[in-house]
Amino acid sequence: MSEPAMQLLDVKKNIGSKQIIKGISFTINQGEVFGFIGPNGAGKTTTIRMMVGLMNLSDGDIRIMGNSIKSDYKQAAREIGAIVENPEMYPFMSGKQNLLHYARMIPGVTKERVHEVISLVGLEKPINDKVGKYSLGMRQRLGIAQALLHKPSVLILDEPTNGLDPAGIREIRTYIRSLAEKENVAVIISSHLLSEIEQMCDRIGIIKNGELIAIQDVHDTQAEKQISQILMEVTPAEKACELLKSQHDIESAVKGGALLFQNEKELIPQLIKTLVEHDISVFQVSVTKASLEDKFFDLIGENTIE
């Protein structure tokens, strides 16, 4: 296994007497897309600001390709490309002038690379227009272009889908996946909307009140034997409910002539058999996969900010 792209080691942040981040540790591998999810105010942006060196760490360390952000900032920053919150650029300069401006701040970024990045994000046409005239989607792309100029190992995108239309979100999704797969870039994406980034992530870390409460492997949950949400439309429902309890030890809820419970999908034929044997009419059985979203809400509970 190659060196991890980014490591957070017991990162803490105090602001005043309040502890905003209470010791977060995780590792992101090269070529991996990592989703960073949490309700507003959970500490996502603070953690990201510490990753890119905008905020100092109160305790712990962050290593980027092995370089500590505390003691070896320049080496660490060389490996990072980022958009922090909105992709804010100089509105009175053209897209190209903006990119050249940032290119001059990093040694080794050539004009050819600038053009390469421009075509990579598909901004060739409006690149000489003033950024003030850009739509949010165009600025988002310019933001990504700016973050990729120096071929970073780690790309950090804070709320990249914020304010984008569905087409724009889809485009970014495809683009980020191809970056991770082809260029082996580790991508960290934060969002408070899990559904938007679920499909492009390999793993998802959930943060709540400054603590990392779970790391979920997206592909694992899909392969694994899964607990599903099962809905059965049966008559009479009450009798069916009792039967499931006595015969299969399943607790179910009766909702308007239907039973609602969670169990493995594989069990359904048996259940139907039992019900039919007891003269219960089954009209419909539907299975919904418990999505990550449900898990997410299970984990974070109510959206409270301490």
Place this chain on the structure above:
Amino acid sequence: MSNFFKLLYNEQFKIYIRKSTWIMYLLLAGIIVTLAVVANSYGELNEKYQQDNWREVLQEENNEINDTLKKNEDSFVSMQLEKNNFHLENDIQPREYDAWQFVMENELLLSLVTLFTIIVAAGIIANEFKWGTIKLLLIRPLSRTKILLSKYISVLVFAFFTLLFVLLFSWIVGALFFGVNGEPSFVQYQLGNYAEASVFEEITKGYGYQLVTLLMMATFAFMISSAFRQSSLAIGVAIFLMFAGNSIVGFFADRSWAKYILFANTNLEQYEFGDPMIEGMTLGFSISVLAVYYIVFLLISWLFFTKRDVAGH
């Protein structure tokens, strides 16, 4: 090092691509042309002394002045009399007003240059916060100290270019309106007497003394900009202090610590006439006080810029 020049180039680029900067230059150009037109139509251009009979012209003037003086005492005309006598006694022909003298008189435009430099210094950090671009600026593999230094030097470079613009443009406009004389000198009242002075020397001195205020106030605005991340506050406070400086010194003049006030020391010209604002002050003392203020301003800017987190709004 080339790395640093790239940063400097970036900062200059961001200053000069903005329309507000061009408006400053247009304003200066407009004022210079206006001053030239006014001087050309109403000013004393000394044309009447340019013939060979300039001694007679002066003598005639003196006779007229003496006539008026007999009727009633008027100090203004008596000063003219003294000046004319100086020319006659030392056999110095009054020089025709020219581009050099025009440049010299435009020394007053330096307070406008100071004002513009304050505006640029106040915005150079604060605007990055306002635009949100500070985040993208500070995640580069560069130390914050280097970025801060590039911004500060950029302010000084802007002041230098603007000063150069005032000098060059004044000279060009002056040359077009009034022509150029070789090795210009003029006669001025100095330390109770009239004396001949070199225009070059006067230009250097006049502009030079004002640069002290420019440097101190621009650095002050830069500090406020770095500490509070707000350009309007920085501009407001710096300009207020620039204009109220002398009154502040006057207000506290009887206190023992008054001589340590920045504005008691910014005018180094006071020592040339041997008449300091507060008794007991010397040139060396003022330079030391200025140096201490300057270092403190820069140190505070540096501390705030490098040590403070860039947090959300």
